[in-house]
Amino acid sequence: MVKVVVCGAAGGIGQPLSLLLKQSELITHLALYDVVNAPGVAADLSHINTRSTVTGHGKEAMNEALQGAHTVVIPAGVPRKPGMTRDDLFKINAGIIRDLSEGIARNCPTAFILVISNPVNSTVPIVAEVLKQHGAFDPRRVFGISTLDVVRSSRFVYELDSSIDPKSTRVTVIGGHSGVTIVPVLSKIPGQKFTKDQLDLLTHRIQYGGDEVVKAKDGAGSATLSMAYAGARFTLAILEATVAGKTGLVESTYVNLHADEEGTAAFRARTHLEYFAQDVEFGREGVSKILPLPELSAYEQALLDAAVPELKVNINKGTAFITDASKI
Numbered sequence: 497m498v499k500v501v502v503c504g505a506a507g508g509i510g511q512p513l514s515l516l517l518k519q520s521e522l523i524t525h526l527a528l529y530d531v532v533n534a535p536g537v538a539a540d541l542s543h544i545n546t547r548s549t550v551t552g553h554g555k556e557a558m559n560e561a562l563q564g565a566h567t568v569v570i571p572a573g574v575p576r577k578p579g580m581t582r583d584d585l586f587k588i589n590a591g592i593i594r595d596l597s598e599g600i601a602r603n604c605p606t607a608f609i610l611v612i613s614n615p616v617n618s619t620v621p622i623v624a625e626v627l628k629q630h631g632a633f634d635p636r637r638v639f640g641i642s643t644l645d646v647v648r649s650s651r652f653v654y655e656l657d658s659s660i661d662p663k664s665t666r667v668t669v670i671g672g673h674s675g676v677t678i679v680p681v682l683s684k685i686p687g688q689k690f691t692k693d694q695l696d697l698l699t700h701r702i703q704y705g706g707d708e709v710v711k712a713k714d715g716a717g718s719a720t721l722s723m724a725y726a727g728a729r730f731t732l733a734i735l736e737a738t739v740a741g742k743t744g745l746v747e748s749t750y751v752n753l754h755a756d757e758e759g760t761a762a763f764r765a766r767t768h769l770e771y772f773a774q775d776v777e778f779g780r781e782g783v784s785k786i787l788p789l790p791e792l793s794a795y796e797q798a799l800l801d802a803a804v805p806e807l808k809v810n811i812n813k814g815t816a817f818i819t820d821a822s823k824i
């Protein structure tokens with residue numbers, strides 16, 4: 497049985513993400529959890545003619561939803577409005593993520609946990625710290641989904657050069673998932689050479705792509721459909737590796753660097769970062785290998801230097817929320 501739970505399944509991301517996951521033959525049970533409307537969304541999706549069973553679980557049924565899950569995807573929480581940063585969401589979303597993590601620790605402590613809720617740079621450490629308190633933290637199994645940054649990068653590069661295939665051109669994006677912490681490694685795209693102006697434009701658009709959508713939606717939220725696409729791509733890659741045993745799958749994702757003690761020791765010693773987005777190869781147990789950082793151009797190194805201090809603040813804030821509430 498492969499049970500995948502979507503927490504926040506009735507939301508702007510949750511609904512289209514669940515729709516995309518309903519199409520996967522790797523999932524046998526799709527459990528939709530939300531504090532509102534989950535049974536309705538589940539009834540609707542349950543009529544689609546694929547093999548998986550769909551169940552809906554309301555506010556009081558979190559434990560039932562999470563029981564025995566193989567994978568939990570979390571887009572639960574509030575989205576941004578114009579003028580807000582992702583960090584402004586911390587106040588509300590940190591508590592939501594803490595409570596869901598408690599539920600995961602109790603009901604499915606070995607599940608793969610895929611975090612979409614912002615601020616990802618801080619919510620992933622929150623999940624990890626809650627699991628640690630329950631003796632259930634395995635750094636190979638907890639992921640922040642930063643795939644939308646990768647999807648945007650491929651698309652925006654394609655807008656400059658329509659001779660590339662935007663679907664198969666994968667851009668490595670390192671760092672984190674907000675503003676300056678998003679560091680696209682554009683120098684490693686085969687066959688591409690950008691002018692300084694193009695690099696400035698592309699980098700800014702990738703770092704602030706989320707703001708572009710927030711502004712266009714004008715108070716009605718942030719990216720939902722492109723995020724559902726990115727979230728499904730990431731979730732399916734995890735399932736392909738962990739359920740179907742497919743090897744060689746790589747995605748950029750925000751992980752705890754102890755998932756690969758040996759591979760990241762030098763980087764951790766240099767930066768003192770515990771979490772970082774980087775290309776990760778998946779295996780049966782989740783993270784199989786965190787790939788070495790690509791050789792960065794001077795331009796990218798400067799971006800990374802600017803990202804590290806902000807990432808540290810974001811990580812410490814998430815960690816302290818669980819370990820030392822007086823620091824928040």
Ligand SMILES: NC(=O)C1=CN([C@@H]2O[C@H](COP(=O)(O)OP(=O)(O)OC[C@H]3O[C@@H](n4cnc5c(N)ncnc54)[C@H](O)[C@@H]3O)[C@@H](O)[C@H]2O)C=CC1
Pocket residue numbers: 503504505506507508509510529530531532571572573574575576585589592595611612613614615616641642643644645673717718719720723
């Ligand atoms: N990682 C990424 O690249 C991206 C992350 N996001 C983030 O995803 C989150 C969700 O965004 P949207 O779907 O647009 O928001 P939304 O407001 O449309 O949906 C959120 C859903 O979560 C539910 N929810 C709230 N508290 C809950 C709880 N304790 N348990 C279960 N469900 C709960 C709500 O009822 C709602 O249905 C936001 O934090 C947003 O910033 C959005 C886009 C990209």
Ligand SMILES: O=C([O-])CC(=O)C(=O)O
Pocket residue numbers: 575576582614644705706707709710718719
């Ligand atoms: O911008 C936001 O708040 C949502 C998000 O993370 C993105 O679209 O990348």
